[in-house]
Amino acid sequence: MTTPNTLIFVDLASDDPAAAGKFYNEVFGWRDDDRPHGVFHRMVPGGNFLNSDGSESQIGNLHLGIFDAANARPHPEAAGVEPRTLAVGGRKARIWILVGDGQSHEDILQRAVDRGASILWRNHYWETFNGFNHAFADPWGNEIILWVKAGENPVIPSDYTRE
Structure with missing residues (x-):
């Protein structure tokens, strides 16, 4: 099987x-x-x-x-191989994090910024998947998108962008 x-x-x-x-x-x-x-x-x-x-x-x-x-790591060559630097510019993988019930996306964004992250965008509603989204880049340039469940019959704040 x-x-x-x-x-x-x-x-x-x-x-x-x-x-x-x-x-x-x-x-x-x-x-x-x-x-x-x-x-x-x-x-x-x-x-x-x-x-x-x-x-x-x-x-x-x-x-x-x-x-x-x-x-x-892991890699068959103990010394590793090129490239040996972080990717710069252009698109990279994006990591989506579901904000847990009882958690605040604002608190998460603030903790990230306090530790060197930069806000990429915030306050967006994606109707197709019914979620509120906010994003930051960690200090190494990785894009992290926070996903907040919008729930049934969501009320979308007027300052949110939508798609």
């Missing part, structure tokens, strides 16, 4: 994985598993995906990896 190909991780590049691990720990409250410290950091959000009744399922939340751009 075959099984689906399952996404288990998304990695972000950093030129300082230890600082990036600390950043994501302080901004989102995720556990920072440094394995090994400064080389690869696994960010563990904790908890499990929820069932439709609100109880926790047996499926753990996805994890985020942070690797050192100078020597991306």
Whole structure:
């Protein structure tokens, strides 16, 4: 019997994985598993995906990896290979974070900015997926989009852009 190909991780590049691990720990409250410290950091959000009744399922939340751009691990060559720098300019992967119930996107944005992030945009409603969106770039240039559930019959503030 075959099984689906399952996404288990998304990695972000950093030129300082230890600082990036600390950043994501302080901004989102995720556990920072440094394995090994400064080389690869696994960010563990904790908890499990929820069932439709609100109880926790047996499926753990996805994890985020942070690797050192100078020597991306794992790799068959111990010294790694080029490129050894962060990508600059142009598009990169975007990481979407669902803001938890009882959490504030404003608080998350402020913690991110206080730790060196820059706001890319905020106050946008995407009708197709019924969510409010806000985005920042972490200190290493990775784009993080916050997703806030709009709920049934959402009231969209007048200052929000829409699509």
